[in-house]
Amino acid sequence: MDLQGRAHKFGDDVNTDYIISGRYKFKTLDMKELARHVMEDLDPDFYSKVNKGDFIVAGRNFGCGSSREQAPLAIINADIGAVIAKSFARIFYRNCINTGLPLIECDTDQIDPGDELKVDLEGGVLYNLSKEIEIPITPLPPVMLKILSDGGLVEHFKKYGGFNFE
């Protein structure tokens, strides 16, 4: 699975309130509507700047804070292809795997805002096309790959009626 798009860069400790504010998450279960407010408190114009397949690129501890699954769902519905960060907060990480949003853990210091990136998930490499460099990415543990490859946890359960990692 190849992903390609431009980098939108943020710093460390981007929390779930920034990804989608509590002001909106209680209002609706319509994820397309929530998506319009993604990252709004950090960058009010973010939604209008994003093209399909672009990446959110950040520093350490992306997705810290609350357990709201609206965070990855709003990102998916804003047509972001993947989130690339130095590290992720635990609940956010699980939620992304469960909802089918690819996560890429790597050294993001070598990515600048606007850089054109290409990711080869199976091959474990990120190409920074603007800088003409390759950045290695941390592989996902097998359990998570299994859930992602089934298309998320709902699909996994539909397929097996429960957990199945045999």
Next chain:
Amino acid sequence: MGKTIAEKILSHKSGQDAYANDIVVADLDFVMGQDGTSGLAIRAFEDMQAKKVFDPSRIAMVIDHSAPSPLQGVSALHKQMRDFAAQQGIYLYDIGDGVCHQLLPEQGHVVPGDLVIGADSHTCTYGAINVFSTGVGSTDLAAGLVSGKLWFKVPETFKFVLNGKLPAGVYSKDLILYLIGDVSADGATYMAAEYTGEAVDDLSVEARFTMSNMAIEMGAKVGLMRADQKTIDWVQAHSKRVIQAVESDEDARYARIKEYDVSSLEPQVAKPHTVDNVSPITEVVGTPIQQGLIGTCTNGRLEDLRIAASILKGKKIHKDNRLIIAPSSRQVFIQAIREGLIETFVQAGAAVVTPGCGPCVGTHNGVPSDGENVISTANRNFKGRMGNPNAFIYLGSPATVAASVLKGEISDPREHIE
């Protein structure tokens, strides 16, 4: 090789001899959802083509975050939860019953040795009574509802050894803020925090909940403590369930161990906009304040209200300040009425709101205005957390909040302590 509390509970519940970094599928003792997360979980439950929950007596849904409903959309979510609960026969806690993390231990649903998930990040709270409890998202919640199981990566453990005695006017909230400031917001990511030592043993069970509640603010999956006699007594007063307390072995392996001497700790304040931006109070005294909040799953318990009332008794808050009190549960509220605490607050000029999350998460009940400073007993001060990204949130103990709204500026609560 010896095991930590986390390794022991996950071994018991999975039937595997599990150590840190193993992945296990384990049986859940209790499963919880709240009104911000249950809607998506019910949708995922239906998408999984499930018909029945695994065991209705082990599941609760709590309407606490946005309660009573301030909006039509929220009312629809609440109705969806009520309908699902009625249809499945699970516990439903409705508006005014309290915050989920107060209710689960208080209503006796969780006891030492349990494995619990909740679709709320502060589910780590029950670690204070020796429960491996952790926050998950809505789809994990749905998987738990359907199967009574979930997969876990067994966490490594970060052990905090807290020696010495806390000085007067310094509370468990100050202690946990200090630790978060010290190790930072991702200092324990993916790990179990384990709090031990004399300072922890000295705390009441209520005060211990505050420390476990905030484990997530350093990235931890759970904030565990051993069950001592105080824990056992507290749990037996709230639950009839069988207790299976576990302790870490002497030779258990820790990823990190840090020792602290708490005997000269000052009150601590987290400054905007991150929880790990912590200073001793003496560095922020005098910062103007417009609103105070005492409540939330961190510090809305009876002991917290007693401490705040002891400072506010017979006094009036500053004329340019507002004070909001949100008792953490109906039981806490009733007891606070009986003890005259609520009268003290109302006489002092406070607004008392429905037991539950109150204004903590910005859905209603006290959204600050642009440029305003709030001092709160909550666990998060992220930009926009209380509903306005242009407001500034400081976090402190109930005593610090009470002392601050009296003066209209951040104030040292030790001035009120003999």
